[in-house]
Amino acid sequence: MINVFMQHWQELLLGFGNTLLCSVIALFFSLVIGSAFAIFEVLPYKVLHIVGRVYIEVFRNIPLLVIGMFFYVVVPQFFVTLDGFTAGTIGLTLYTSAFIAETVRAGIQAVDDGQMEGARANGMTFMQAMWHIILPQAFRYVIPPLGNQFINLVKNSSVLAFVAGFDLMYQGDAIASTTFDTFNTYIVVGILYLIITLPLSYYMRYLEKKLA
Amino acid sequence: MIAPKEEKEMAMIEFKNVEKYYDKFHALKNINLKVDKGEVVVVIGPSGSGKSTLIRTINGLEDFTEGQLLVNDYDLADSKTDLNQIRKDVGMVFQHFNLYDNKTVLENIMLAPKLVLKRDPKENKELAMRLLKSVGVADKAESYPRQLSGGQKQRVAIARSLAMKPKALLFDEPTSALDPEMIDDVLNVMKKIATEGMTMVVVTHEMGFAREVADRVIFIDNGEILEDEKADVFFKAPKEKRAQQFLSKIIKH
Numbered sequence: 299m300i301n302v303f304m305q306h307w308q309e310l311l312l313g314f315g316n317t318l319l320c321s322v323i324a325l326f327f328s329l330v331i332g333s334a335f336a337i338f339e340v341l342p343y344k345v346l347h348i349v350g351r352v353y354i355e356v357f358r359n360i361p362l363l364v365i366g367m368f369f370y371v372v373v374p375q376f377f378v379t380l381d382g383f384t385a386g387t388i389g390l391t392l393y394t395s396a397f398i399a400e401t402v403r404a405g406i407q408a409v410d411d412g413q414m415e416g417a418r419a420n421g422m423t424f425m426q427a428m429w430h431i432i433l434p435q436a437f438r439y440v441i442p443p444l445g446n447q448f449i450n451l452v453k454n455s456s457v458l459a460f461v462a463g464f465d466l467m468y469q470g471d472a473i474a475s476t477t478f479d480t481f482n483t484y485i486v487v488g489i490l491y492l493i494i495t496l497p498l499s500y501y502m503r504y505l506e507k508k509l510a
Numbered sequence: 511m512i513a514p515k516e517e518k519e520m521a522m523i524e525f526k527n528v529e530k531y532y533d534k535f536h537a538l539k540n541i542n543l544k545v546d547k548g549e550v551v552v553v554i555g556p557s558g559s560g561k562s563t564l565i566r567t568i569n570g571l572e573d574f575t576e577g578q579l580l581v582n583d584y585d586l587a588d589s590k591t592d593l594n595q596i597r598k599d600v601g602m603v604f605q606h607f608n609l610y611d612n613k614t615v616l617e618n619i620m621l622a623p624k625l626v627l628k629r630d631p632k633e634n635k636e637l638a639m640r641l642l643k644s645v646g647v648a649d650k651a652e653s654y655p656r657q658l659s660g661g662q663k664q665r666v667a668i669a670r671s672l673a674m675k676p677k678a679l680l681f682d683e684p685t686s687a688l689d690p691e692m693i694d695d696v697l698n699v700m701k702k703i704a705t706e707g708m709t710m711v712v713v714t715h716e717m718g719f720a721r722e723v724a725d726r727v728i729f730i731d732n733g734e735i736l737e738d739e740k741a742d743v744f745f746k747a748p749k750e751k752r753a754q755q756f757l758s759k760i761i762k763h
Contacts, residue, residue, distance in 0.1 A: 435612050
């Protein structure tokens with residue numbers, strides 16, 4: 299194991315960095331997009347409900363790999379050129395945002411109606427009430443499921459391996475297929491994933507305790 | 511003699527033939543009601559009679575099906591009317607307080623003036639502290655709502671409404687969720703506000719408060735206003751049979 303790492307640390311660190319970068323970007327944007335669609339679903343406009351529903355059901359129910367390949371193969375063919383990293387990160391963002399939308403919507407609906415009523419009666423607009431009163435409370439409720447989504451996101455970033463995104467999984471595959479030391483290579487790769495996911499999972503638990 | 515024009519300027523809230531349906535359920539029936547500036551009107555009636563619905567239409571938390579409702583010269587039947595403009599001037603105090611659980615007491619009071627009125631931070635804090643003192647919970651300024659008793663929560667909620675410097679206040683059963691020993695603290699704050707000339711519409715079962723503070727009493731049942739009478743006249747002898755029955759029931763307890 300040490301040998302694999304010593305001989306290939308450059309590729310592995312590059313992969314680790316790409317996985318981390320992809321995860322951070324996808325986490326940020328899926329949180330923003332997911333929250334936006336969650337708000338769509340609680341707004342009193344039927345059109346937005348339908349838009350939200352369609353978006354969520356489409357991206358939640360298609361395999362991530364299909365979405366990733368679509369952006370890697372189909373989009374460059376007809377629209378704009380995307381490298382593997384970008385295509386994979388976009389796919390991962392859209393896929394994860396559908397799950398986050400469902401989670402955040404549940405959180406918003408768990409906040410007592412009186413909170414919104416109090417804020418509206420106090421003169422605030424819907425969006426002011428949402429931003430200052432409802433969302434902070436909604437996120438507090440959904441930290442545990444959101445933590446799951448974030449961990450899944452990091453692991454799902456391995457979809458980059460299929461679209462030449464030069465992530466950790468991609469580098470692992472490359473090393474394994476040239477050295478044939480599959481056993482040690484995949485263990486090293488697994489450990490490197492744990493270096494991202496374990497602190498993340500502990501951080502989410504810490505947040506849950508702190509905000510409870 | 512009161513000239514009609516003057517009369518119109520005096521009205522803070524005016525219902526004209528307002529009807530509301532929830533699907534087939536007729537929740538408000540031909541409501542005609544006028545509340546003048548500085549008047550304190552108490553709304554009573556059995557549960558499910560429509561008193562909450564009535565008061566909640568005033569700040570647009572409930573819409574209505576037909577008729578006209580003018581609040582502070584805004585027309586609520588007009589879909590172009592910005593409800594936020596009305597809510598700036600007409601505060602509401604709820605049965606279950608509806609304080610912001612994620613904000614401290616002080617933040618609860620300062621948030622809407624900051625966001626909606628863009629009040630200067632220093633001035634905002636000074637007014638908030640002054641209001642907290644006047645309702646007797648200044649020592650809880652840095653606490654969160656969950657750390658307060660019901661009576662304290664409701665007094666903070668009243669201070670929160672007052673911080674907007676409203677022209678009228680609506681109270682929707684403000685003491686119904688309180689332990690008996692806390693009710694007086696809240697009622698005393700409300701009495702003080704009433705004596706300072708605030709226009710108030712109060713849905714309550716507190717007949718002592720109604721007798722003492724109200725200019726007028728509205729009795730409502732099945733979505734219909736059955737009596738609209740000066741408070742002393744009403745309590746001496748309610749005309750309507752249902753109002754008599756209701757009064758005898760609630761005063762017994």
